[in-house]
Each structure stands twice: as C-alpha cells, then as structure tokens.
Amino acid sequence: MINESVIGILLFVFTAGISQNLIPNPGFDDLTDCPFENDQISFARFWQSATNGSPDLFNSCSAHDGIRPPFAGHSLDSYQLPRSGSGYAYLLVYNEINYDQGNTGNSEYIETSLTESMQAGQYYFIEFYVSPDFNSTFHYGYSDAIGLALTDTFYSERIDARKAMSLDPVIEHRGKVVKDTSGWTRISGCYQAEGGERFAILGNFRSTEETMVEFEEFTFPFINFFYVDDVLIRPFDPLPDTLLLCAGLPITVNAGFLDATYRWNTGATDSLMAITRPGRYSVEAFIGDCILYDTVMVLDTRNQNFFTDTILCQNESLQIISPWPGKISWSDGHSGNEYHVSVPGTYQLLVSNTCGDFVFTTHVGVEDCSCRVYVPSVFSPNADGVNDQLEFFLGCDYDYQVRQFTIYDRWGSLVFQRTGLDETRWDGNCQGKPLPPDVYVWMLDYVVMRNGSADHRIDRGDVTILR
Numbered sequence: 387m388i389n390e391s392v393i394g395i396l397l398f399v400f401t402a403g404i405s406q407n408l409i410p411n412p413g414f415d416d417l418t419d420c421p422f423e424n425d426q427i428s429f430a431r432f433w434q435s436a437t438n439g440s441p442d443l444f445n446s447c448s449a450h451d452g453i454r455p456p457f458a459g460h461s462l463d464s465y466q467l468p469r470s471g472s473g474y475a476y477l478l479v480y481n482e483i484n485y486d487q488g489n490t491g492n493s494e495y496i497e498t499s500l501t502e503s504m505q506a507g508q509y510y511f512i513e514f515y516v517s518p519d520f521n522s523t524f525h526y527g528y529s530d531a532i533g534l535a536l537t538d539t540f541y542s543e544r545i546d547a548r549k550a551m552s553l554d555p556v557i558e559h560r561g562k563v564v565k566d567t568s569g570w571t572r573i574s575g576c577y578q579a580e581g582g583e584r585f586a587i588l589g590n591f592r593s594t595e596e597t598m599v600e601f602e603e604f605t606f607p608f609i610n611f612f613y614v615d616d617v618l619i620r621p622f623d624p625l626p627d628t629l630l631l632c633a634g635l636p637i638t639v640n641a642g643f644l645d646a647t648y649r650w651n652t653g654a655t656d657s658l659m660a661i662t663r664p665g666r667y668s669v670e671a672f673i674g675d676c677i678l679y680d681t682v683m684v685l686d687t688r689n690q691n692f693f694t695d696t697i698l699c700q701n702e703s704l705q706i707i708s709p710w711p712g713k714i715s716w717s718d719g720h721s722g723n724e725y726h727v728s729v730p731g732t733y734q735l736l737v738s739n740t741c742g743d744f745v746f747t748t749h750v751g752v753e754d755c756s757c758r759v760y761v762p763s764v765f766s767p768n769a770d771g772v773n774d775q776l777e778f779f780l781g782c783d784y785d786y787q788v789r790q791f792t793i794y795d796r797w798g799s800l801v802f803q804r805t806g807l808d809e810t811r812w813d814g815n816c817q818g819k820p821l822p823p824d825v826y827v828w829m830l831d832y833v834v835m836r837n838g839s840a841d842h843r844i845d846r847g848d849v850t851i852l853r
Contacts, residue, residue: 491545506581533558712739767814
C-alpha cells in the first residue's frame with residue numbers, strides 16, 4: 387500500500403545531511419584563555435603539543451606584542467592576517483639551531499582528537515592552510531615539507547635534534563618550497579580510512595636532511611616557521627546507501643562537496659543528478675589532487691522483490707532481509723533490518739518510509755532433507771553369481787544428480803571411478819585385474835536441487851572384498 391500523499395509529487399530532491407568537520411577547533415579560535423607568551427598552543431581548546439617541541443598560539447584577544455595578529459611571530463616585522471577567525475597556530479617546521487642546542491627535533495607538532503572515529507573504507511578529504519613567516523635578519527627561510535598523520539590512540543614522542551616524528555603522514559606537501567608570505571597555501575589530500583583513527587597530528591614529518599629549503603642569504607643557522615589555519619577532515623558521504631523511487635516518481639540527489647567537480651557513471655558532470663530509473667549510481671568528486679567516490683542504490687517501490695516461500699532443512703537457518711529502508715517491524719515483534727529464521731512459519735514484514743507503508747509475507751517450511759545413501763559393507767566378486775558386484779543406492783526427496791562414484795585402496799590409490807549414473811557397478815577389479823581381499827574406501831559425490839539451487843554433498847564409507 388502506498389501513501390496517497392506522494393502521488394502528486396513530480397520531483398523530489400534528496401540532499402544528504404552535510405558531513406561535519408572532524409577537527410573540533412579547526413581555526414584555533416575556541417580558547418580556554420588568551421595567549422600572553424609563546425609556547426601556549428594548549429590554550430586552543432582540544433589542541434596540544436605532540437612532542438617536546440613548543441608550538442605557539444596567536445590570537446587577536448592577546449594584549450602582548452608578537453602574540454596578537456597580524457603582527458604575530460618571532461620577529462618584529464612578522465605579519466599575517468588570519469585566514470578566518472581571530473587567530474592561528476605557529477609551528478617551527480625547519481630547524482638547524484637544534485643541531486647546536488640539542489633540544490628538540492626538526493619540527494614542532496600539534497595534535498587534536500577527532501570528534502568521532504573514522505569508519506573503515508570511508509573516503510575523507512583533508513586540508514589545512516599554511517603561510518611562511520619570513521625575516522632575513524633572523525635567517526628565516528622557506529621550506530617544503532608539512533603533513534598530517536592519523537593515529538587510533540593519543541600519540542606523544544620525544545624527538546632528538548634534527549629528527550622527525552616516527553609517523554607516516556596520510557597527506558603531505560613536499561618537493562616545492564612554500565614562499566607565499568602574503569597569502570595562504572592550501573595543503574590537501576584524500577584518505578580512505580582503515581577504521582578507528584581518532585587523533586590528528588600536524589607538522590613536518592621529515593628530518594632536517596630530508597627537508598627542502600631555500601634562503602636568501604647563506605648564513606647559519608636557518609629556521610622556518612609556518613602559520614597554520616583552518617584544518618579540515620571531512621568525510622565524503624553525500625549519498626545515502628539506498629534511495630527509493632516512490633511509485634516510480636523521479637528523484638534528484640545532490641553530491642555537492644566543497645569546491646569539487648563531478649563525474650557520474652551516467653556521464654553527467656553536475657553535482658545534482660536526476661534519477662528516473664532504479665539501479666546503482668556512483669559519483670567521483672575531483673578536488674585538488676583527490677578523487678573521492680560514493681555510490682547509491684536506487685530501488686523502485688513498484689518492484690516489490692521479497693523472499694519467496696522457502697523450504698529449510700532441519701538444523702538450517704535463513705536470513706531474511708528487508709528489501710527497502712525505513713522503519714522495520716516484524717509480525718512477532720522482532721525489529722531490525724535482518725531476521726534469522728530457523729523454525730517453520732509465516733513471517734510478515736512491515737516497512738514504513740517516505741513512500742508509504744508496505745507489507746511483505748513469506749512462508750518458511752522445514753523438512754528432513756537428508757538423502758538415503760546405501761552401499762553394502764561387504765561383497766564377494768568370485769563369479770559365483772551371488773553378490774559379485776558392488777552397487778550404491780541413493781534416495782532423495784528432491785531431484786538429485788550423481789557427479790562421481792570413486793573407490794580407493796587403504797593407501798589412497800584410485801582403483802575405481804565412474805561419472806554420473808552409468809556403469810556404477812564395481813566388479814572388484816582394477817585395470818582388469820582382481821584386487822586382493824581387503825578394506826576399500828568409497829566416496830559418492832552428488833548434488834541435490836532444492837529451492838532452485840544446487841546443494842553439493844559428499845558421502846563416504848568403506849567396503850570389504852571377500853574372495
């Protein structure tokens with residue numbers, strides 16, 4: 387039964403819930419206190435240092451010089467406006483000084499917990515923005531390497547001079563120094579989750595020797611700092627797993643995601659896709675160097691496919707699955723999309739969704755499906771006309787087909803084999819020669835046709851030759 391309220395609809399636009407940024411404080415603007423000196427990244431809620439380094443937090447709420455944007459940084463002429471909000475983080479990402487002082491590694495690192503764990507197989511888009519703080523008086527230079535790593539537990543590491551954190555970043559910028567001091571450089575990439583990732587760490591995951599640098603004056607020591615702002619980890623999941631065409635009426639889905647471009651498996655290139663037929667629809671979203679992927683299965687409520695009446699064998703069970711999404715209820719009070727059936731009876735499913743209320747019914751019977759296989763345990767191939775040949779007998783309540791009847795000696799050597807039902811009698815000979823009295827093993831390979839499918843079975847036993 388279909389709800390009449392949907393009959394007059396010509397087009398329904400489906401827009402999935404907008405996925406949220408998994409970084410809880412992406413712009414470092416949610417503060418527990420205003421920073422008043424360096425090394426206070428922990429004042430940005432949810433963020434902290436991941437190593438023995440000392441990353442900084444700059445915010446316009448500060449009353450202190452060098453801490454308040456845009457004149458924030460470690461030199462008098464440092465200058466950068468926040469990309470958004472009122473502040474940003476500040477990371478050392480290249481450091482030759484540590485080689486002399488022997489205190490921290492090549493880079494500082496900041497870490498935060500995600501708002502939820504990543505889901506295995508899910509695609510995620512990751513980005514953050516950086517800008518170098520350059521000052522020739524203090525031998526500031528430009529460098530290339532910065533990235534973001536993910537872990538399933540909180541991670542902290544003490545790093546020796548000129549070394550990097552021992553994690554592999556899931557996205558990373560390398561190979562070209564970042565020199566835009568007036569604007570912000572986007573660092574981005576995509577990642578398919580292994581599942582359970584819960585913490586993000588940002589910094590340069592390359593040692594001093596591995597980092598590409600560029601300086602206007604070749605004067606030792608060299609350092610480089612990045613302003614960091616607007617960190618984003620967002621799942622690409624714009625499409626639901628399943629959608630319904632209510633009585634065949636068309637539906638439009640929206641795969642819109644940030645500033646991506648699109649390609650559907652139908653050839654369409656817009657974020658919106660008008661769907662008029664059931665089937666599987668997939669979309670690729672291109673953003674930066676990323677290709678993100680999502681898919682939706684579209685069903686038509688006029689095609690009410692459900693389990694036909696079924697026969698189970700004793701000790702078997704059947705998994706009945708609702709054909710459509712919605713509010714699920716079964717006639718015996720069971721709830722849930724799946725129902726494991728092992729006893730006979732009539733099972734009724736009620737599905738309520740935006741297309742209306744639908745009732746599905748199937749009957750499940752249980753029978754003894756065993757086949758009766760009989761092979762004599764002894765025969766005497768001595769040409770006396772009595773019990774000279776071995777023959778099997780097979781009785782089933784369903785159609786069956788014998789595939790092969792095979793006999794082996796006690797050492798596993800093949801002595802007899804026949805395919806199908808023809809010539810299944812054995813005279814106790816192998817290659818025309820009588821076999822000695824002994825115990826031999828037989829194997830019957832056959833299939834039983836039940837519920838439209840083949841049930842493959844193998845029976846075994848032994849037989850003794852007497853002469």
